[in-house]
Amino acid sequence: MMNSIVKENKMVSSYFLFFLVHSTQTGVLFLQIQSTIIKGAGHDAWIPILLLGIMMHVLFLMMLYILKNSSTGDIISFHRDVFGKVFGGLLNLIMATYFSMVSLYVLYTYIDILQIWVFDGIPSWEFSLLFSVLIYYIVVGGFRVVTAIAYWGVVIPSFLLLSFLYLLDYVETSRLIPLFQYGVKDYLLSAKEAAPLYLGFENVLVFFPFIKNREKSTKWGHIALLYTTFIYTLVTLFAFIYFSQEKLEHLAWPVLTMIKMIQFPVLERFEFIFIFTWLLVVMPVICIYLWSAIRSIKLTIPKTKPTYLLVCLLVVFHFVNNQLTEIQYSHLMAKIVDYSGLIFLFGYVPFLFLIAVVRKKLKKGSKQIQTGEGKSQ
DSSP states (O other), X not given: OOOOOSOGGGOBOTTHHHHHHHHHHOSSGGGTTHHHHHHHHGGGTXXXXXXXXXXXXXXXXXXXXXXXXXXXXXXHHHHHHHHHHHHHHHHHHHHHHHHHHHHHHHHHHHHHHHHHHTOTTSOHHHHHHHHHHHHHHHHHTOHHHHHHHHHHHHHHHHGGGGGGXXXXXXOOGGGGOSOSOSOHHHHHHHHHHHGGGGTTGGGHHHHGGGBSSHHHHHHHHHHHHHHHHHHHHHHHHHHHHHSOHHHHTTOSOHHHHHHHTOXXXXXXXXXXXXXXXXXXXXXXXXXXXXXXXXXXXXXXXXXXXXXXXXXXXXXXHXXXXXXXXXXXXXXXXXXXXXXXXXXXXXXXXXXXXXXXXXXXXXXXXXXXXXXXXXXHO
């Protein structure tokens, strides 16, 4: 089915699905997760990351099935079709709240990185105001502008991976041996901590109608998930052979600590370049989540003005970044985002998938009964 209500001039080519999926999965968590997951399965913790990446393909197929069985090819209409206008609309608003929360959290954490590593004397509200203006112009430009940011947010930062070649002289591959020395509980603990890494591609449920040739574009989504899994596994392995387990457990930002070791004759603080370039990585995450939230609200409450809604959300973002600067708020937001995302991805998506399967079978059975009655008459 997947009947789209989106005009063709607002759509993007199918291969952009690769950039949209991968860009939403690469954020600030990528810079610090290595020190968290190693507390479970130790230097074997890269294995849960790899297995989780494979599992994402199953969840992506579930999402596609849900979209295929919605009236307009997105989760917003699926909620309305299945749960009705009122309860379905409430679910859309809850989902929009989740999207907004993730967008806020990514912005909040990136500003935190800037203050810790680069500009410790500049208050949060100045960064927040600057980024809010940038986010406004990107999101208000529409989905095609957001997609363009996602494209550059994948292409340009990819060159940063070459910087790890400089550190090859300092690694010890023996730290990965022996393999499979931990129990199932340890691997599950690492998997639980690593799972939020893959959050982001659930936005497909909202923006998929904006992709041309949707039936043929799904391969780009799978390629993006493979690429994300490859990058995460590679960088995690690199961190594990660069640091000892005892040291890695006490590092807040392992990737940035590694990058800090890189020095050139004309550039001593290479991590500054890395952090500033990482803005291109986090900006697509912020904008795509925010765009998805606004679209969810707009289609649920048609009288809502998207521009006014965007301004209101950015005002909330600015207030949080300006007033809630204590570390306990950062931990609280991290927990809310992680648990909400995991419930949405590993609980709600399979639940909707089962509903879509049952709903389709019931429709098929109803048609067969009607066909049988017609023939008997």
